[in-house]
Amino acid sequence: MPEPGDTPGLGDIARRWAARLAEVDGVSVSAETLQPALLSLAREAQAEARTARDAAVRRFADLYAASPIGVVLGDSDNTVRDVNPAFVDLVHLSREELIGLPLTRLAATPHDATVLSAVVDEALLPARRPRQERITLTHGRDGTLRTRVTVATITADGPGFPHPLLLVEDVHELALLSEQLRRQNTQDSLTGLPNSYHFENQLDTALAAAASSGGQLALVYLDIDGFRVVNDGLGPGAGDEVLRQVARRLELLVATQSSSEAVLARLSGDGFAVLLRGDENGTIDTAAVVDLVEEAMRELAEPVYVDGTGVATSVSVGIVVAGGAGQTREELHRAAEITLHRAKENGKAQWMLFEQELHGRDRRRFHIGAAIGGGLENGQFAVDYEPTVTLDDRRRVAVVNAQLRWDHPEHGVLRPEDFFSLADTTGMTPALGELLLAQSMLDAASWQREFDGGAPDLCVRLPTRLALDPNLVRFVRTELARTGLPPQKLRICSDSATLTDPRGEVLENLSILAELNVKITLAVSGVADLELVHRHTLPVGFVIVSGPLVDALADEDEGNAQGAHRHFAMLVKRARELGITRIGVDGVRDAAHAERLAELGVVAGRGAVFGEEIDADGVRTMLAKSTERVQP
Missing domain, CATH: 3.30.70.270 (Reverse transcriptase/Diguanylate cyclase domain)
Known part of the structure; x- marks a missing residue:
């Protein structure tokens, strides 16, 4: 007789297996003896299986109840059979309000209901994998809730198709975070x-x-x-x-x-x-x-x-x-x-x-400016010298004016006007200026030794940024000591625009250099510039005039020449009142131009009539051919 709790037919199964085993060759135990042992073994296995099943059910129930993700168990008719506490908290609706609802009624909009119905129908098809969708659900307090719903299936209690299972996550905060990140990626936080x-x-x-x-x-x-x-x-x-x-x-x-x-x-x-x-x-x-x-x-x-x-x-x-x-x-x-x-x-x-033409020109300029550092590093810069010649009958070279030359690998020979303004923008002016000073002072010192002190003075016109540099005096003093150039053979030239520095560093630099016995030269374009000498008590020994005033004196038009004569005469007079007797010009075009300038009191000039820029060896050759080395 079956005992209480036995699975129906368990005794019959034990009898059948006992009979089979008793008929096996070599088995001497009767079926009546084997049946109780097999029945006991079957009951023990059944008890273990029931215990494992009960434990699994408890684990599922615990997981179902404790899961932070909302779970909706669907019935065979696609209604809500059960929900876990997390889903109740998620949608802010009671369990009683939810049980029995069609699954599509959980959706907040007709569109979301259509999407949910399609996903559930697809999940119930054989061998379908779980599928996720963003679906807006009805919320008991806030009206709607943005969620991510994973639709899977769960085995039915009896025969038949599996039942739908919905795993629901709140993505509202995630959506807010996503929107915030999107704004951070696409929106300026300040404006x-x-x-x-x-x-x-x-x-x-x-x-x-x-x-x-x-x-x-x-x-x-x-x-x-x-x-x-x-x-x-x-x-x-x-x-x-x-x-x-x-x-x-x-x-x-x-x-x-x-x-x-x-x-x-x-x-x-x-x-x-x-x-x-x-x-x-x-x-x-x-x-x-x-x-x-x-x-x-x-x-x-x-x-x-x-x-x-x-x-x-x-x-x-x-x-x-x-x-x-x-x-x-x-x-x-x-x-x-x-x-x-x-x-x-x-x-x-x-x-x-x-404008395309201007764009091409500017691209060339900026390309040049960007390559200055590399040009310095690769030794592409050298120093050329332009002679300043006395305007008397002897036409002696009184001064050589140093300027940088850039042998650019792409753009050919470049002059200071091609790159110094760009160097100001890129911060390379001090480096260029120091190279100009160091190399030209080294060359000038070698000429002085070679020609027994009879070589012309060296004049270096400082870029504004270098003239402002607080390290200028230290650098010049160091180079004088390194090269052995006598300080009185060095002329430092500045202009009126540089002297207007409100911090006064240019004036201080020039004053200290004058105390070192370096000669100070001022480049001017008119009488007004000379007033800076008086205003700041500058130790200026030379004046170089350039610009429209000098150009006008080359004009053969009598009316223009007369006006230029008057203005230039005023400039010479004011310079002498300030104690400056040596006046030079930049831009002498021809012999007639030089003669007019000499008549007005100009002692020396430079320009195309006296030749183009030459390198250090060219200066040396020029001096070797000269028989007189007397400074004006």
């Missing part, structure tokens, strides 16, 4: 405008569209002039507020004034950019772009008030209008940047329109 990353993507899209349609686009770069003054004068907080207000003004202006779809962005620092796409025909009205830029400049010129202080902001603007075909993002950026730099170089608070 709220699109940032450079977003702008680059928009520019790529516009370029691709313009290239496929043969259309145009416009790229406008705006840069606030003198923004550092705001930061240094009022603090970075004030600077940030100025940027925010500038951004708001530009945003409103672009939105109201632009007739085409436009993208305004803050690129970096105090720089902004506007991307304008072509009209329905793909073309850009350049005049309309200029009108927009000029309106922006007028609008931004109105003071921005920060803590009661009105801050005037002007902008420099570079404009590029180009077709999309054959253009790259990098080429457009470079064209806009170079055009913007040209606007700043022309005095700021101006706009410039991209």
Whole structure:
């Protein structure tokens, strides 16, 4: 007889196996003896299986109840059979409200209900893997909840198809985080405008569209002039507020004034950019772009008030209008940047329109400027000398004027006017100036030894940045000691623009050099420049005149020559009143020009009539041929 708790038929199974085993050859135990042992073994196995099943059920129940993920058990008719506590908390609805609902009623919108129904139907098909979807569910308190739902299946209690199982995660905070990260990647945190990353993507899209349609686009770069003054004068907080207000003004202006779809962005620092796409025909009205830029400049010129202080902001603007075909993002950026730099170089608070010819010239200039460091490193710079000759009958070489020459591997021979202004921008002027001083002083010292002190003086015109350098005196003193050049054979030349340095470092440098017995020369263009000598009590021993006044004296027109004569005579008179008797000129064209200058009191000059620049060996050859080495 079966015992209570036995699975029905367990005794019958034990009897059948006992009978079979009893019939096996070599088994001497009867079926009646084997049956109780087999029945006991079966009951033991059954008990172990039941224990394992109960443990698994408890584990599932514990996991089901403790899971932080919402779980919805579906029934065979796709209604809610059960939900775990996490789902109740998630949707803020009671278990009683949820049990029996169609699964699609959990969705907050008809679209989400359709998606959920399709995913559930697909999951119930044979051999289907779980599938995830973003679905908005109904929320008892907040109305809706953004979730990620994984739909799988679970075995039914009896025969038949499996039942649906929904695993539900709250992605609302994840969506907020994702949106925040998206904004960080595409939005400038200070102004709220699109940032450079977003702008680059928009520019790529516009370029691709313009290239496929043969259309145009416009790229406008705006840069606030003198923004550092705001930061240094009022603090970075004030600077940030100025940027925010500038951004708001530009945003409103672009939105109201632009007739085409436009993208305004803050690129970096105090720089902004506007991307304008072509009209329905793909073309850009350049005049309309200029009108927009000029309106922006007028609008931004109105003071921005920060803590009661009105801050005037002007902008420099570079404009590029180009077709999309054959253009790259990098080429457009470079064209806009170079055009913007040209606007700043022309005095700021101006706009410039991209021109291919000027662009090619500027690209060449900036390429030269960027390569100065490499040229110094590779020994591409050398020193040439231009002779200054007395204007008396003997025409002796009184001074040689040193200047750098750059033997550029791509652009050929470059003169100081080709690279010194760029060196100021890149910070390479001190290095170039020190090379000029060191090499020229070394050459001049060798000439003095070779010609027994009868070689001409060396004159070095200092770049402004080097004249301001507080290390100038130390460097000159070191080079005098290293080369052995007598200090009285060195002339340091500066100009009126350099002397206006408000910090007074140029004046101090020149005064100390004069105390070392170095001769100080002042380059001037008119009488007014000489007043700097009187105002600052400069130890100037020589004056070099250049510019329109000297050029006018070469003009054979009687009217022009008379006016130039009067002005030059006034200059000579004022120089002598200041104790300066040695006056030279730069730009002597021919013998007649030299004669006129000599009649006005000029003692020496340099220019094309006396030959071009020569290197150190050329100077040595010239001196060797000379029979008189008397300084004027």
